[in-house]
Amino acid sequence: MTTLAQAISFAQAHESSWDRDATGKFGVHLNDPPPWNRLYGPIHSRGPASGVILREGKELVAWGEPDRADLTYSVAKMYLALLAGVAFDRGLLPDVNELIGKRLPGIGFDEGNNARITWKHLLQQTSEWQGTLWDIPDQADHYRAVTFGEPPAGKKGDARPLQAAGSYWEYNDVRINQLAFALLHLFQRSLPDVFREAIMRPVGASENWQWVGYDNAWVDIAGKRVQSVTGGTHWGGGMSVSARDQSLVGQMLLDDGMAGGKRVLSSEWIAQMRQPCDIAPYYGYLIWLNHERKIFPSLPASSFFGIGAGSSFTWVEPEHQLVVIVRWLDSAHADALFAQILEAAKQA
Incomplete structure (x- = not known):
């Protein structure tokens, strides 16, 4: 029978191959x-x-440096989905x-296919938005291969014939950064400021995090110079946050939008986030779904995830009331680690 100590040892024995020095x-x-193949914004070295x-809702165990604010890469996409939920509410x-x-x-949403793009298209990554943002064209991520998605049919960065909005998942x-840009204009405020006010402080997170954009991603919003953030750290920037703070966000999602006895997000929005995309049922609103247990066969189908390169995981498991960072x-x-954690947590 696997123990939590054994699961942690397994995680530490299979650390990312990325160097710790950035x-x-x-x-x-x-x-x-x-x-x-270069950086457009800042990055920093990582922890163990x-x-x-x-x-x-109670901490069973922590390991490594759980209070260190580390780059979380595409888990920041999930945070953009939460901000869209704040806007919805x-x-x-x-x-x-x-x-x-x-x-x-x-x-950037006025002509051609771009004029047919909805918020749902961007949230599900089916928009096919075309353009250049912060000096990077959408083509840079054409034929992008991701660990938990379907393999692409072409070479990364080659121009791909674009499809109608809503008909192709990529x-x-x-395009994620274009969503962040749109949300900035929707709120007319810095997204990190909204995130702090609407999500992080209500869930009880620390102030030891930062969310930044590229060096050239500054615009005038409501008479102020504001940086538009990124939905990850692909070309730098992104969210640096601790595992403990991430666990509090995950707990809020597990608790259907509640934290500290108060509502943070509507249950209606969280239900929408967890609905499978028609053409990519392993994906919801910028979160990964374990639809038909295809991503992680060892875990219940109800599990959902924020996943970032490196790798960083926010795993929310409703059936067993678990949040795992x-x-x-x-x-x-x-999958092997999560299976060990699930077995051990049941016994703990």
Whole structure:
């Protein structure tokens, strides 16, 4: 029978192959074809394999450096989905099927296929948005291969014939950054400020986190110079946050939008986030779903995840009331580790 101590030892024995020093083998941009194989924003060195496990809201165990604010890469996409939920709950985004350009003209959703893009398309990564944002074109992430998605039919960075909005799924960080740009215009405020006010403080998180964009991603919003953040750290920037703070966000999701006896997000929005995309049923609103147990065969189908390169996982498991944060794991061993954690947590 696996114990939590054994599961932690397994995680530490299968640490990410990325160097701990950010000047070494570190980052997703290294895999891009030129000229996009460079950083456009800051990054920083990482800590050791780390994590936190909560059951029924109580911490069972933590390991590594759980209070260290570390880059979380594409888990930041999940945070953008939470911000969209804040906008939904406040009436700023009343209908995910609304055309973005109708509410926000002049920011890249006015012509051609871009004019047919809805919030839902961006949240499910089916928009096929075309353009250049912060000097990076959408083409940079054409034919992007991701560990838990379907393999692409072409070479990374080659121009791909674009499809109609809603008809093709592609993990594309330029389009995610375009979503962040749209949300910035929707709120008319810095997204980190909204996230702090609406999510992090209500769940009881620390102030030891930061969410930044690229060096050139500054715009005028409501008379102020504001940086538009990224939905990850593909080309730098992104969210640096501790595993413990991430666990509190995960617990809020497990508790259907509640934290500290108060509502943070509507249960309606969280239910929408967990609905499978029609053409990519392993994906919801910027979260990964264990639909038909295809991503992680060892885990219940109800499990859902924020997943970032490196690898970083926020795993929410409703059936057993678990929230698991795992940082800097070799993703090839994720299913095996999660199976050990699930077995051990049941006995703990």
